[in-house]
Amino acid sequence: MxxxxxxxxxxxxxxxxxxxxxxxxxxxxxxxxxxxxxxxxxxxxxxxxxxxxxxxxxxxxxxxxxxxxxxxxxxxxxxxxxxxxxxxxxxxxxxxxxxxxxxxxxxxxxxxxxxxxxxxxxxxxxxxxxxxxxxxxxxxxxxxxxxxxxxxxxxxxxxxxxxxxxxxxxxxxxxxxxxxxxxxxxxxxxxxxxxxxxxxxxxxxxxxxxxxQGMRWYDVELRGEPVHAGPTPMISRRDPVRAMHAIVAGLYRLAEQTGTAARVTFGDIRFEPGSRNTVPAKIVLTLDLRHPEEEILSEMECALNEIVAAESTSANVEGAVRKEWASExxxxxxxxxxxxxxxxxxxxxxxxxxxxxxxxxxxxxxxxxxxxxxxxxxxxxxxxxxxxxxxxxxxxxxxxxxxxxxxxxxxxxx
Ligand SMILES: [Zn+2]
Missing domain, CATH: 3.40.630.10 (Zn peptidases)
Known part of the structure; x- marks a missing residue:
């Protein structure tokens, strides 16, 4: 020394x-x-x-x-x-x-x-x-x-x-x-x-x-039914946007509850067919989750899967989470x-x-x-x-x- x-x-x-x-x-x-x-x-x-x-x-x-x-x-x-x-x-x-x-x-x-x-x-x-x-x-x-x-x-x-x-x-x-x-x-x-x-x-x-930080990348895919924006009553739609809005809100809430070290980022959202007067058939959201502790990141992943399952069911659409990449x-x-x-x-x-x-x-x-x-x-x-x-x-x-x-x-x- x-x-x-x-x-x-x-x-x-x-x-x-x-x-x-x-x-x-x-x-x-x-x-x-x-x-x-x-x-x-x-x-x-x-x-x-x-x-x-x-x-x-x-x-x-x-x-x-x-x-x-x-x-x-x-x-x-x-x-x-x-x-x-x-x-x-x-x-x-x-x-x-x-x-x-x-x-x-x-x-x-x-x-x-x-x-x-x-x-x-x-x-x-x-x-x-x-x-x-x-x-x-x-x-x-x-x-x-x-x-x-x-x-x-x-x-x-x-x-x-x-x-x-x-x-x-x-x-x-x-x-x-x-x-x-x-x-x-x-x-x-x-x-x-x-x-x-x-x-x-x-x-x-x-x-x-x-x-x-640990990082995990996902694609969240939501499939509904493309119908006309005018004649179809809200109640009878299978609208993936309804599920998406609840999922995004749920994930932001999850970040807040997990604490200041948690990061949730939806960097890209794609709509298909992407037409102003048609309910989307499909939405793909890219999601980037980060946290310094691997265990907490795994808990966030569990919560993500639960939120997507629950909100897809409640909006009567099909929801899936695909894991694309992870860094410990x-x-x-x-x-x-x-x-x-x-x-x-x-x-x-x-x-x-x-x-x-x-x-x-x-x-x-x-x-x-x-x-x-x-x-x-x-x-x-x-x-x-x-x-x-x-x-x-x-x-x-x-x-x-x-x-x-x-x-x-x-x-x-x-
Ligand atoms: Zn550098």
Missing amino acids: LEKPIKVNEERLWKRLMDMARIGATPAGGCNRQALTDEDRQGRQLFESWCKAASCCIEHDEMGNIFARRAGKEPGRPPILIGSHLDTQPTGGKFDGVYGVLAGLEVVESLNDWSVSTTHPIDIVVWTNEEGARFSPAMIGSGVFVGEFELEYGLSRRAKDGATIGEELQRIGYAGYRPCRRYPIKAAFEAHIEQGPILEDEGVQIGIVTGV AIQFDDGCIQAVADSASALDYPAIRIVSGAGHDSVYLSKISPTAMIFVPCRHGVSHNEHESAKKEDLAAGCDVLLNAAVRMARPVV
Whole structure:
């Protein structure tokens, strides 16, 4: 342990973020640096030039993930892994992902500045195609790394423009030889903008991320009878809208009763045939349910099934719930969470515990390594947007916390 917490170089971190943002810059002030495009290559090369200047040793794996290592004092020790992604949405911002990568670099550069050696090495990592904007699914680089997907599956993912990940890796020179396979990791950290409004609303600089919400996607299908809007009395209709309105109200009530951590979202509602003077034959509602606790999410699912069954019967229509996709709730590692909390308190930064509402590479990492995340506020909670914005001092504060948490885990040589 160091006697006092050390700090990063706020101006250097900010300058690096702004330099990176020039690659793929959009007129509205955002970034379009999608995975494995020429812009992504330029961003990767810029990042690597900084890593080399900081004396890191760089390797690429078969999925194009980049690992930049600052050596530890004892060979063979598992590293502290710090990183995120450099790819963006087509109309993305300057900070989502990029902050987590450049915060890792800033940790290494600060350790160099402060002449701190650590027992364990530090690996800065850039994961390929986190966003899922050009190639689906999202988080494919970290997914293959932890063994969630086969390498062949990862390399064969095809973009809308026709190219596969494997072909694009070859084209931009990032098809590495190192196997894309997990290796022993002592602890993994990812710093990220919150992408929600909680820290800003609470006036707090640091979010100690304790886990990631569980998410489940459903299609709710309601079938009735298409009849004329005029001649058919209300009483004799089999109207799916009547069931839909009761189901939507029931689900909003369920969210309220379950508490503030519950999320219910009807993102898309399709009517068939979709004609102004005909009762719909069919309605399909997409439903996204979220909660940080898997058990409560299962209770919400039971309630959903009951509500749809009861309201369909009462409206005399046929109701069905189809589960389309699920991602389990993740609890991060107690030791890593504690390292983040202790660092924030040693630095005297206001901090609260928070659960991530969005997915991150750390979700996969947490399956194979002790993991935690650090959030900093972003303006109005906006992200995946060209107007995404964060304050220089908040970004530096998050990076200070990251630095000291990493040092605790990497065991400084004193
Ligand atoms: Zn991200």
